[in-house]
Amino acid sequence: MSKTFTKDDVASHSKGDSLYIVIDEDVYDVTKFQDEHPGGKKILQRVAGKDASKQFWKYHNEGILKKYKAQLQIGSLDTKAAPAPAPAPAAPAPKAEPTPQVASGDVKPPATAEPQDPFGELIPFADPSWYQGYASPYFNETHAALREEIRQWVDTEIEPFVTEWDEGKEVPAHIYKQMGERGYLAGLLGVKYPEQHTPYRVKAVTPDRWDLFHEMLLTDELSRAGSGGLVWNLIGGYGIGCPPLVKFGKKELVDRILPGILAGDKRICLAITEPDAGSDVANLGCEAKLSEDGKHYIVNGEKKWITNGIWADYFTTAVRTGKPGMNGLSVLLIEREAGGVSTRRMDCQGVLSSGTTYVTFEDVKVPVENLIGKENQGFKVIMTNFNHERIGIVIQCVRFARVCYEESVKYAHKRKTFGKSLIDHPVIRMKLAHMARQIEATYNWLENIIFQCQCMEETEAMLKLGGAIAGLKAQSTQTFEFCAREASQIFGGLSYSRGGQGGKIERLYRDVRAYAIPGGSEEIMLDLSMRQSLRVHEMFGMKL
Numbered sequence: 001m002s003k004t005f006t007k008d009d010v011a012s013h014s015k016g017d018s019l020y021i022v023i024d025e026d027v028y029d030v031t032k033f034q035d036e037h038p039g040g041k042k043i044l045q046r047v048a049g050k051d052a053s054k055q056f057w058k059y060h061n062e063g064i065l066k067k068y069k070a071q072l073q074i075g076s077l078d079t080k081a082a083p084a085p086a087p088a089p090a091a092p093a094p095k096a097e098p099t100p101q102v103a104s105g106d107v108k109p110p111a112t113a114e115p116q117d118p119f120g121e122l123i124p125f126a127d128p129s130w131y132q133g134y135a136s137p138y139f140n141e142t143h144a145a146l147r148e149e150i151r152q153w154v155d156t157e158i159e160p161f162v163t164e165w166d167e168g169k170e171v172p173a174h175i176y177k178q179m180g181e182r183g184y185l186a187g188l189l190g191v192k193y194p195e196q197h198t199p200y201r202v203k204a205v206t207p208d209r210w211d212l213f214h215e216m217l218l219t220d221e222l223s224r225a226g227s228g229g230l231v232w233n234l235i236g237g238y239g240i241g242c243p244p245l246v247k248f249g250k251k252e253l254v255d256r257i258l259p260g261i262l263a264g265d266k267r268i269c270l271a272i273t274e275p276d277a278g279s280d281v282a283n284l285g286c287e288a289k290l291s292e293d294g295k296h297y298i299v300n301g302e303k304k305w306i307t308n309g310i311w312a313d314y315f316t317t318a319v320r321t322g323k324p325g326m327n328g329l330s331v332l333l334i335e336r337e338a339g340g341v342s343t344r345r346m347d348c349q350g351v352l353s354s355g356t357t358y359v360t361f362e363d364v365k366v367p368v369e370n371l372i373g374k375e376n377q378g379f380k381v382i383m384t385n386f387n388h389e390r391i392g393i394v395i396q397c398v399r400f401a402r403v404c405y406e407e408s409v410k411y412a413h414k415r416k417t418f419g420k421s422l423i424d425h426p427v428i429r430m431k432l433a434h435m436a437r438q439i440e441a442t443y444n445w446l447e448n449i450i451f452q453c454q455c456m457e458e459t460e461a462m463l464k465l466g467g468a469i470a471g472l473k474a475q476s477t478q479t480f481e482f483c484a485r486e487a488s489q490i491f492g493g494l495s496y497s498r499g500g501q502g503g504k505i506e507r508l509y510r511d512v513r514a515y516a517i518p519g520g521s522e523e524i525m526l527d528l529s530m531r532q533s534l535r536v537h538e539m540f541g542m543k544l
């Protein structure tokens with residue numbers, strides 16, 4: 001692969017039976033590939049033996065090269081400069097003393113507000129501002145190291161294949177296994193890193209330094225691949241099904257099953273929604289009756305739209321153990337191998353590789369030891385979990401909105417209409433500006449909420465932040481929907497057909513409803529945001 005070619009060498013391979021092309025000074029042998037090239041073989045033959053960089057970038061995005069490089073690149077031109085050696089870590093630039101705003105007092109920023117080195121492509125608003133050299137009180141060098149670690153993995157082993165996986169409605173099992181081995185699953189529980197239950201560690205961050213902003217980064221960077229199906233496959237079932245077990249499960253149960261889950265060997269999902277009860281959780285009907293000897297619950301009922309259900313070994317399930325309403329609900333950990341559990345894949349509009357599932361429980365025998373929390377007090381378990389779930393949804397929506405925006409900015413710089421680039425049309429800049437302002441507003445609220453969660457104990461956070469998190473969820477799904485629509489208008493036909501340059505936009509557009517409806521629909525979220533916030537502030541002594 002490290003072979004060097006002159007321009008004349010390449011020019012001598014200009015026929016169908018030996019066809020080389022140059023892209024960015026790298027040489028590709030596309031002789032065999034020409035027959036399977038989706039753009040046709042003639043178009044490749046027209047640039048045979050030549051530099052085809054300009055034509056290539058007109059029709060493709062970076063993902064294509066990442067995917068095919070290993071297979072097709074045979075070397076580089078002799079004119080290509082050797083890659084510059086990695087720069088030595090720069091000595092921290094001397095910081096200008098801030099100008100005091102008042103005559104006395106210390107106005108220096110806290111130590112954690114030191115800016116990190118710029119990272120990524122530096123397109124304004126395409127990444128959070130702390131990626132681009134701006135100071136932040138929330139992120140330090142451990143976050144920067146984690147960001148680098150995940151991005152490298154996603155860029156090389158995930159993103160180039162996401163379209164294939166989405167169309168095939170499955171993510172290869174080894175990717176999920178890596179989530180365990182890289183220590184990522186253990187870091188996604190909204191709790192202290194559970195060192196005692198897993199030998200796996202995140203390379204970039206020691207368990208004692210793990211915080212909610214690291215957790216946020218995991219979800220955020222995975223979402224850069226631009227596929228709700230991928231993210232839900234990897235963390236959708238786990239991220240909402242496992243925290244109740246860890247927080248409210250009995251020690252013996254947790255000790256028995258958690259290590260296998262954190263290792264990525266076993267899968268868990270959350271089973272709450274039913275054909276007839278979604279956001280109104282208090283009306284759930286799936287029934288669990290205590291056996292006569294008091295040793296088991298016998299579970300009967302159906303669950304619908306259960307993410308990851310078809311692959312799950314464990315189902316964290318909301319069941320009715322008592323009277324109607326919220327005070328008759330419990331949560332049970334149901335094990336597939338108990339028998340009586342059937343799962344079938346549902347055909348949905350979006351998040352295709354997430355495995356949305358219809359589940360039936362028929363006389364499933366569940367040991368009483370598998371009760372999570374207390375009998376008939378499951379509502380609290382479910383409600384506590386909602387905040388974590390909704391924050392996860394918000395992180396994904398903001399990043400998906402950024403992906404729509406980023407793809408649009410890049411495309412607007414390369415596509416020309418009416419004699420000028422799209423970016424030079426004020427109407428396109430207006431669209432981008434409306435996307436950016438919503439993304440940044442939503443993201444900054446998200447950072448604040450995560451910081452609040454970090455400062456509060458869980459029940460306090462459930463009460464005090466529940467309203468704001470509900471409002472933020474609606475804000476994020478509307479931002480995502482807006483950005484998907486505007487990006488689609490900018491890409492035109494390319495985002496109407498699947499795959500190719502507008503592929504991410506087309507897919508994300510289909511994924512929007514999977515975020516705006518589950519985890520509390522926009523309508524319910526907005527109403528709850530007001531009701532709950534007013535109730536809580538009444539307790540604070542709100543004066544009207």
Ligand code: HEM
Nearest residue numbers: 028038039043047052055056059060064068072499500501
């Ligand atoms: C290493 C070389 C190349 C590879 C691996 C490659 C791969 C692909 C792939 C996978 C697609 C499907 C659409 C997508 O996923 O983006 C595609 C489409 C296409 N390619 Fe290539 N290609 C190469 C070089 C070229 C060159 C040099 C040209 C032009 C001279 C070209 C022109 C096209 C066109 C016109 C399409 C159809 C675009 C559309 O549907 O809008 N390709 N190519």
